[in-house]
Every structure is written in C-alpha cells, then in structure tokens.
Amino acid sequence: MTIKKLPQSELKIMKFIWKSDSKVTSRDIVLGMEQKYQWKQTTTLTLLSRLVVKRFLNSQKIDKYTHYEVLIKEKEYIGVETRDFFRNIHDSSIKSLLLSLHENINLSKDDILLIEEWIKNLKEEEKDV
Structure with missing residues (x-):
C-alpha cells in the first residue's frame, strides 16, 4: 500500500x-x-x-x-515524509541537507554529538559489511 x-x-x-x-x-x-x-x-x-x-x-x-x-504507524509516516523531503527539497543530497541544517537551525551541542554518534555508527556498520 x-x-x-x-x-x-x-x-x-x-x-x-x-x-x-x-x-x-x-x-x-x-x-x-x-x-x-x-x-x-x-x-x-x-x-x-x-x-x-x-x-x-x-x-x-x-x-x-x-x-x-x-493503521499507519507514526514511524512509517515519518519515513515517507522524510524520504519525500530529502528527495524533493534536497535532490537526495546529504550535502544540501547538512548545509541547510547548519544555516537554518541552531544545532545544540547535544544535536551535534548525536550527529557525530550517528556518523560513527555508520562507519562501524560499513566495516562489518
């Protein structure tokens, strides 16, 4: 569906x-x-x-x-919206998304630590593959 x-x-x-x-x-x-x-x-x-x-x-x-x-869980809907936003607003560009976050959102230290942890986990997952 x-x-x-x-x-x-x-x-x-x-x-x-x-x-x-x-x-x-x-x-x-x-x-x-x-x-x-x-x-x-x-x-x-x-x-x-x-x-x-x-x-x-x-x-x-x-x-x-x-x-x-x-019938549609919140997580499912957020996934749809996120993919649509990423694809249509940022042309599937991580660089565009990150620059936009940097320029338009006041990221807290906790937000930055969360992003760093996410990147670290991605790198570790890549090693395991």
Whole structure:
C-alpha cells in the first residue's frame, strides 16, 4: 500500500491519535482538537472520515461513539515524509541537507554529538559489511 502525504489538518489529528497510543473515541478526538485548535466538531469528524478513506485509520461504531484504530504507524509516516523531503527539497543530497541544517537551525551541542554518534555508527556498520 502506498502511503500518501497528509494535509496539515489531517496530520494534526494523526499526531493527536499517535500520542494517545491506543484506540481513541471520536469524542476524545473532537475534544482534543477543540481545545488545541478551536475546531468545530463537524471539522474534526470530516477529517476523521477522510483518514478512514485514506486507510490511515480504521473505525468501529460502539454505542454512541466511533472508536478509531491506527493503521499507519507514526514511524512509517515519518519515513515517507522524510524520504519525500530529502528527495524533493534536497535532490537526495546529504550535502544540501547538512548545509541547510547548519544555516537554518541552531544545532545544540547535544544535536551535534548525536550527529557525530550517528556518523560513527555508520562507519562501524560499513566495516562489518
């Protein structure tokens, strides 16, 4: 199955559901979106139905609420977005990505250490191959 890029509004709902880490009811989602973004119930329910059609969520009506279950995990979606960003924005160039990070993001010492550790691990993996 091909995972498609989500509009920001649908992504906000998915992030809310991913954070809940379990089945979540329409009521919980409507309240969460109302509190965080001042969305109306109809807006949230419309977006939820789109996410079901796109196969990001499965829905099941239990009593008076619809329960939603995640079909596309957050890690899977982040992978799709990351590959798309890397390919389309940076033309699959690590150099472009790293220069952009350096020029546009204030990397902390911890961030730099994390990058160094990542590079070290890549080098070690290369030796093992």
